[in-house]
Amino acid sequence: MSKAASSSKHLSLFGFFALTATMVMTVYEYPTFASSGISLVFYLVIAGLFWFLPVALCAAEMATIEGWDKGGVYTWAGKSLGEKWGFANIFFQWFQITVGFVTMIYFILGALSYVLQWEALNDDPLIRFIGVMVIFWGLTLSQFKGTKFTSTIAKYGFVLGIAIPAIVLFALTIGFFATGGISDMDLSLSEMVPNFSQLNTVVVFVSFILAYAGIEASATHANEMKNVKRDYPIAIILLVLLAICLNTIGGIAIGAVVPEKSLGLSIGVVQGFEGLFAHFFENMDWIVRVIAVFIVFGVCAEVSAWVVGPSWGMLEAGKDGLLPKKLAETNAYDVPVNFLIMQGIIVSIWAAVLTFGSSGANVSFFTAISLTVVIYLVGYIIFFISYLAVILKFKDLPRAFEIPGGITVKLLCSVAGLIISVLALGISFIPPAQLGGGDASTTYLSILTVSFVVTLIIPFALYRYMKRQ
Numbered sequence: 001m002s003k004a005a006s007s008s009k010h011l012s013l014f015g016f017f018a019l020t021a022t023m024v025m026t027v028y029e030y031p032t033f034a035s036s037g038i039s040l041v042f043y044l045v046i047a048g049l050f051w052f053l054p055v056a057l058c059a060a061e062m063a064t065i066e067g068w069d070k071g072g073v074y075t076w077a078g079k080s081l082g083e084k085w086g087f088a089n090i091f092f093q094w095f096q097i098t099v100g101f102v103t104m105i106y107f108i109l110g111a112l113s114y115v116l117q118w119e120a121l122n123d124d125p126l127i128r129f130i131g132v133m134v135i136f137w138g139l140t141l142s143q144f145k146g147t148k149f150t151s152t153i154a155k156y157g158f159v160l161g162i163a164i165p166a167i168v169l170f171a172l173t174i175g176f177f178a179t180g181g182i183s184d185m186d187l188s189l190s191e192m193v194p195n196f197s198q199l200n201t202v203v204v205f206v207s208f209i210l211a212y213a214g215i216e217a218s219a220t221h222a223n224e225m226k227n228v229k230r231d232y233p234i235a236i237i238l239l240v241l242l243a244i245c246l247n248t249i250g251g252i253a254i255g256a257v258v259p260e261k262s263l264g265l266s267i268g269v270v271q272g273f274e275g276l277f278a279h280f281f282e283n284m285d286w287i288v289r290v291i292a293v294f295i296v297f298g299v300c301a302e303v304s305a306w307v308v309g310p311s312w313g314m315l316e317a318g319k320d321g322l323l324p325k326k327l328a329e330t331n332a333y334d335v336p337v338n339f340l341i342m343q344g345i346i347v348s349i350w351a352a353v354l355t356f357g358s359s360g361a362n363v364s365f366f367t368a369i370s371l372t373v374v375i376y377l378v379g380y381i382i383f384f385i386s387y388l389a390v391i392l393k394f395k396d397l398p399r400a401f402e403i404p405g406g407i408t409v410k411l412l413c414s415v416a417g418l419i420i421s422v423l424a425l426g427i428s429f430i431p432p433a434q435l436g437g438g439d440a441s442t443t444y445l446s447i448l449t450v451s452f453v454v455t456l457i458i459p460f461a462l463y464r465y466m467k468r469q
Contacts, residue, residue, distance in 0.1 A: 012225075012226055012231075013225075013226075013227075013231040013234065013235060014155075015151050015154075015155065016224075016225050016231060016232070016235050017235045017238065017239065018151070018154045018155045018157075018158040018159075020214075020215060020235060020236070020239060021154075021158050021162065021239060021242075027161075027162065027165060027166070027250060027269050027295055027298065027299075029207060029210065029211045029247070030247070030250040030251050030253070030254045030268065030269050030272065031254055031258075031263055031264070031267075031268020031269060031271075031272075032204065032207040032268075032369065033207070033208070033211070033247065033250070033251030033254070033255075034185065034251050034252075034254040034255035034258065034260075034263060034268065034272075035204065035255075035260060035263060036194075036204050036251075037185055037186060037191055037255065037260075038185060038186060038187050038188070038191045038192050038252070038255075039191060039192055039193065039194040040208075040248070040251040040252070040255070041192055041248055041252075042192050042193055042194060043194070043204075043205050043208040044208055044211075044244060044247050044248050044251070045244065045248075046420075047205070047208040047209055047211075047212055047420070048212065048240065048243065048244040050416045050417070050420055051209060051212060051416070051417050051420040051421070051424075052212035052215070052240055052243065052244075053240050053413075054384075054413040054414060054416055054417035055212070055213075055215055055216055055380070055383070055417055056215050056216075056236040056237070056239070056240050057236075057403045057413055058216075058383070058384065058387040058403070058413060058414055058417065059215060059216035059236070059383075060232060060233050060236055060401045060403075061387070061390075061399055061401055061402055061403055062076040062386070062387060062390060062399075063076075063216075063232065064232060064399050064400035064401045065390075065394075065397050065398070065399040066397065066398045066399065068397075070312075070316060071086075071090070071312070071313050071316035071317075072090065072093070072216065072312065072313040072316075073086070073089040073090050073093050073216060073313060073379065073382075073383055073386070074086045074087065074089060074090035074313040074314070074316050074317050075313075075316065076089075076383070076386050076387075076390070077089040077090075077382050077383065077385075077386040079394075080386045080387075080389035080390050080393065080394060081382070081385065081386055081389055083320070083322075084460070084463050085382055085386070086317070087317050087322050087459060087462075087463050088379075088382060088459040088460060088463070089379050089382040089383060089386070090313040090314055090316075090317055090379075091314070091317075091379075091458070091459035091462075092375055092376065092378050092379030092382070092455075092459065093216075093313065093376065093379045094311065094313065094314050094343075095346075095375055095455060095458070095459075096372050096373075096375035096376035096379065097306045097372075098343060098346045098347050098350055099350050099354075099368055099371045099372045099375065100210075100306065100368075100372040101136055101303060101306070101307075101347045101350075102132060102347065102350050102351050102354050102355075102368050103368040103369055103372060104299050104302060104303050104306075105131070105132045105135050105136055105299075105303065105351075106128075106132070106368065107269075107299055108131075108135055108296050108299050108300065109121050109122055109128055109131045109132070109135075110122045110264065110267035110270070111267065111269070111270050111292040111293075111295055111296050111299075112131075112292075112296060113267065114267055114270045114288070114289070114292055115289045115292045115293060115296075122264075122267060125355050125356055128355055129351055129352060129355045129356070132351040132355070133348060133351065135300070135303075136303070136344065136347055136348075136351075137344055139300060139303050139304050139307060140307050140340055140341075140343075140344050142304065143304060143307045143308050143335065143340065144331065144333065144335055144337060144340075145333050145335070146333035146334060146335055150304055150305060150307075150308055153300075153301050153304045153305075154301050154304070154305050156297070156301065157297055157298045157300065157301020157302065157304070158298070158301065160294045160297050160298060161294055161295050161296070161297045161298010161299060161300075161301055161302075162298045164291075164294055165269075165273075165291050165294055165295050165298070166246055166250065168273075168291060169249075169250060169253050169272070169273065169276070170249050170250075170253065172253070172273075172276040172277070172279075172280075173249065173252070173253040173256065173276065175280065176256065176257065176276055176279050177256075179279070179280075181256070181257075181279055183255070183256040183257075184255065184256060184257060184258065184259045184260070185252065185255035185256050187252075187256075203370075203427045203428065203430040203431070203432045204432055205424060205427065206369070206370055206373040206374075206424050206427065206428045207369050207370075207373070208247075209373055209376075209377070209420075209421075209424050210369055210372060210373045210376070211243070211247055212243060213373070213376050213380075214306075215236060215239060215240075216383065232400075232401065233401045253272055253276070254268055254269065254271070254272035257271075257272055257275030257276050257279070258271045258272055258275055269295060270288060270292050270295075273288045273291055273292070274288050307340065307343075308335065308340070311336055311339055311340060311343065314336075314339065315328060315330070315336050315339065318336070318339070321466060322462075322463060322466050322467075323339075323466070324466075326338050327339045327342060350368075353447065353451070354367060354368050354371075354447070357443070357447055363440050363443060363444060366432055366444060367443075367444050367447050367448060370428050370432075370444070370448055371447070371448055371451055371452065373424065373428055374425055374428045374429075374448065374452050375452065375455050377421050377424055377425040377428070378425070378456065380417070380421045381418065381421050381422060381425070384414050384415075384417045384418040384421065385418070387410075387414045388411075388414050388415075388418075391407060391410045391411070391414070395407075428448070429445065429448065429449065431444050431445055432444075
């Protein structure tokens with residue numbers, strides 16, 4: 001192996017696990033889970049077993065097919081369904097995160113508003129928009145030195161921003177119930193299964209899909225692992241199990257101490273820590289602020305991981321002439337700088353639309369989450385159809401990992417994921433009950449529908465234009 005090839009294999013099992021965990025496992029979704037009551041357990045288990053696990057297993061098999069390890073969903077869909085669908089798939093995977101960045105940074109600003117005791121940072125639209133711009137562009141510029149720097153940020157972000165806050169949150173929650181704490185959330189088993197006759201309560205399921213989305217994006221880094229054949233499958237299986245457990249406990253922890261009426265979606269995690277500490281101690285705001293800073297660092301690491309992640313797949317499309325040459329150029333660290341700048345401009349536009357076009361922080365947050373999901377779900381529908389094509393038409397291609405159980409289990413896995421994706425896409429357009437109807441629901445539906453239709457057209461129009469050129 002050449003020195004260059006050896007140096008590119010710099011990701012250990014933990015390094016890849018941490019990089020992927022910061023893309024998949026998030027604490028800012030806990031308040032959204034809590035708003036569903038104890039039915040969050042039902043949603044998380046259904047989404048985890050019948051959607052997240054199929055995505056992880058299908059991605060692992062396609063990513064380790066010989067010659068398919070670069071480009072992610074662009075390569076997988078392109079090889080199995082045709083170049084146009086490969087481009088559409090990577091476009092949707094990349095484009096959804098341009099909205100997702102806004103959601104993540106909304107959470108960062110909510111936590112910082114508590115730390116700094118500056119409510120305007122979360123409530124004033126202009127200050128909020130400026131905050132999104134400063135954080136996003138700062139993190140984008142930090143990625144220009146390549147993936148090795150990104151993975152370093154991810155390791156510290158996972159430990160400080162995910163692991164430590166999660167451990168503290170779970171310990172406090174156990175202590176809360178063990179010392180006779182009374183939950184604000186109804187924990188009775190009869191409330192665990194949602195009332196499916198009320199569709200506006202079921203629409204929150206899309207946020208559970210978002211909590212698990214992204215595991216396939218890390219496959220673009222699989223060729224940088226020291227032992228991909230052994231470590232990639234191990235890493236994703238660990239992530240599936242850990243994500244289900246952490247999300248379940250985290251949602252219950254927030255819902256137990258924060259009344260639904262006062263729950264803020266972008267600051268709910270901080271409210272949860274505040275309520276749990278208040279159960280045991282007085283005047284412990286300083287500890288909550290320290291934990292909030294840790295969480296902010298963790299979400300910043302997640303943003304960093306996503307800034308570059310999907311762009312690698314888009315870069316493969318650029319090499320095939322499906323992007324303007326300038327966008328496909330890379331710097332000395334093999335980072336597509338021009339592409340990242342264009343990505344930043346798009347994020348800035350989304351931030352303006354969602355911040356100034358929505359009335360209230362919760363409306364912005366819900367709209368951003370749902371828009372992220374519906375864009376991503378179209379990509380996942382193509383993803384699962386691609387896998388069906390792989391197991392039916394390309395079953396003889398050598399691969400390092402296969403879903404065990406033969407063709408029957410493979411079909412069940414992919415069809416389950418496909419059905420969940422289609423159902424989630426449909427219910428996403430029902431305004432959630434938490435918005436309370438009226439103008440808020442109208443604003444939510446208008447922004448979501450128009451943005452989705454425009455986004456759906458873009459990749460096919462761009463593909464046609466570039467092929468003509």
